[in-house]
Amino acid sequence: MKKxxxxxxxxxxxxxxxGCLASTTSPVGVNCDYTxxxxxxELPLDCQGGR
Structure with missing residues (x-):
């Protein structure tokens, strides 16, 4: 039972x-619009650098 x-x-x-990982990645692409x-x-993780 414990197993x-x-x-x-x-x-x-x-x-x-x-689920947490899926919410931080985009299957379509990442919009790094800094303007x-x-x-x-607040930008997607791929836009923040350091990865």
């Missing part, structure tokens, strides 16, 4: 992390 609970917990954790007046931390 099933561990597997379920690990699966939910992995799904949560993959929008947004602060650097």
């Amino acid at each position: 099933k609970l561990l597997i379920l917990t690990a699966s939910l954790f992995a799904l949560t992390l993959s 929008q007046g947004k602060a650097l931390w």
